[in-house]
Amino acid sequence: MNPTDSLVENPGRGPLGKDEMAAIVARDIPHGSYVNLGIGQPTRVADHLPDGSGVVLHTENGLLNMGPAAKPDEVDPDLTNAGKIPVTELPGAAYFHHADSFAMMRGGHLDVCVLGAFQVSATGDLANWHTGAPDAIPAVGGAMDLAIGAKKVFVMMSLFAKDGSPKLVRECGYPLTGLGCVDRVYTDLATFRLGPEGATVLETFGIGYDDLAARLDVPLAPANGAPR
């Protein structure tokens, strides 16, 4: 975690690449945490956890202490992650059924959940399951359970959509996944802490705070080292 919790600006470099973002999320996961990594980009975070991090991965289809993706000769159709990718188990693993797995999630036992998003509001509303397109077939999976379950919810996403519109917004335009549930947002250009008063910028990459603020339309403040 940003050790002083005061804003750190890194304008003299480019935006973060996807692996750099994953590395920064990994850095901010406390030692020994129980963590669920959402499908897609968040999965990369596992590759950046240091040896000895003590982090235990949960997959909501019924496994704690999930290991890395299975190598070709390790593939077992009975052992996949929530994205249905063959994975492995580590020593100290435990299997359980779906009701127990989501009870673990919903009951607030996981320390951190890392999710992707279409949009996040400055007060922590999350939209990551549905674009709202009229012809889209709705499919939520475990997104809503994950959004409200973990003690801390981290979002990883690009800060701007392909059309240039910001994805950190005053109010989500897409259908919501959860209300006020996101604690941190990790993007290519900046990392944010969210709360009822809005977004706090912790670090910037390839941009300074003022330029960043000019491109966003949300209640925004620089981290000032006050206790979180």
Added chain:
Amino acid sequence: MNPTDSLVENPGRGPLGKDEMAAIVARDIPHGSYVNLGIGQPTRVADHLPDGSGVVLHTENGLLNMGPAAKPDEVDPDLTNAGKIPVTELPGAAYFHHADSFAMMRGGHLDVCVLGAFQVSATGDLANWHTGAPDAIPAVGGAMDLAIGAKKVFVMMSLFAKDGSPKLVRECGYPLTGLGCVDRVYTDLATFRLGPEGATVLETFGIGYDDLAARLDVPLAPANGAPR
């Protein structure tokens, strides 16, 4: 089960002894049933299940396919029944925790539960947990869960209290355990089927139907062979 389901009167013999009552309950448990036997007198039913009955006993402290009471050299402090008596396990047993055990009960998966009672109403209300005495310390255990959980609830009790008052009544005077939950009552003098219209006498022991009816003050009818 009384094979014709028409009233059978056995006035020319004495009332049933406790073991005879247990034997009659055992006779009425269908082959292969999953059964919970309440603490106390119902426990005796197990001794009267014939070999090959296929009956599987549940104990609510977390075991299916419970075996007989442990012999002195079999006693294991980790293996007791709900009355905290050391018991044994049979092949095909399964252990589970208390929430799962009572989910099994509450969810209606057990075929038969056999309980004792202070009073039963002709419409199946059960009072078996509290005498209502003002200085009694209330203690319910699993009585209320058992009363409403099983597909069929059988009660075993003497038909009359020590003071001569009937225990099969229009309305229970003792605090209730469950409403309309008892299907059958097995007593020393008669067995009854209960329902919303009242009690149907299936069999008498040491008394005839008319004498029995004269001693009870409940809506009563003899079984007439109509389908149950």
Added chain:
Amino acid sequence: MTVQVCTDADEAVAGISDGSTVLVGGFGMAGMPVELIDALIRQGASDLTVVSNNAGNGDTGLAALLAKGRVRRVVCSFPRQSDSWVFDRLYREGRIQLEVVPQGTLAERMRAAGAGIGAFFCPTGVGTPLAEGKETREIDGRTYVLEYPIKGDVALIGAHTADRMGNLVYRKTARNFGPVMATAATTVVAQVRDIVETGALDPETVVTPSIYVDRIVRTEVAV
């Protein structure tokens, strides 16, 4: 009641009525009772409500059942996948109803059915389109939505090993919905890779006790 050890999958699915609600286990292919679904297709029951995590993949299994027009309604958490073209087409043509339920709520609603719970206040989905029209309540400062049980007439599940009494054990993440669905249906049918003698399973490790299981059938499956 005593479990029925079936000789084949067709015997295991016999008697399923038109209009039934069928709970189908599995998460992706892990724990998917493929042979039972194939037998259900042959058995012919129609107008079904299928409750499962997904809505079929490719052209086999659940997708084949859907393609035959046997399913009126799907209750699931994630119908849309890269290879869910059968469901996608039926849905877009208005030929199949869909209720989307958050995955954990789907599991918990079946658990409630199996556990005799009438309804429960759940924090998942509050403030989202999936809670629209549902009763909500604030309890101890948090808002919950009231969710009702999902009960099946039949559950079709895949497990690893059964004993001859019907006790089941599962393997790795193929466990998923099987143990929950086994508690939530009137008739529970399990396809297993092996059937062992009663007493051969360690009673500490049984995941689905025999009380929940009505029919078992051994099917030939790799692994």
Added chain:
Amino acid sequence: MTVQVCTDADEAVAGISDGSTVLVGGFGMAGMPVELIDALIRQGASDLTVVSNNAGNGDTGLAALLAKGRVRRVVCSFPRQSDSWVFDRLYREGRIQLEVVPQGTLAERMRAAGAGIGAFFCPTGVGTPLAEGKETREIDGRTYVLEYPIKGDVALIGAHTADRMGNLVYRKTARNFGPVMATAATTVVAQVRDIVETGALDPETVVTPSIYVDRIVRTEVAV
């Protein structure tokens, strides 16, 4: 967070505050965390609410904690036993509060706390004195009473074996309330008969996954 492997029971119960709600496992003596209760007596926390199936037997364990006047309130299903004289006396003298809860509802209320359920409609106890004053509702033709979660600050449980990560397995009917209480408390302390290396427990057989367990301690117990 990483489990704390304690050297003795005193370390395992350190820091329990006055006024805490303590969930205490066990059904009779099976699964009863006797050494942890003894350590809690030495530790000295008072004004406790104890949630357990019973309210102490004889003069040891929970009964000894009660006898020391440390417990303000007991939530249990069955306080009255042939050897519950300590509780009986305190209760009759008006020195301890009692909430009697049906045994299955007690388990389910703790399960709800652990599973993030805000409240649930339960059929147990409807129409009885234990439902008096509680909200009821008819759902699908059956009447239910609304029950709320029971959450602990601390759970003291007994298990059979832990691995060094904190995964737990139990033995026979000593399993009882332990796995449920482990999900329902902020700090979960387990006394076990053996601690084995991580990896020595079969992941299929773990009953309480390590995520629920905060402190483990090996205690000397017969069997």
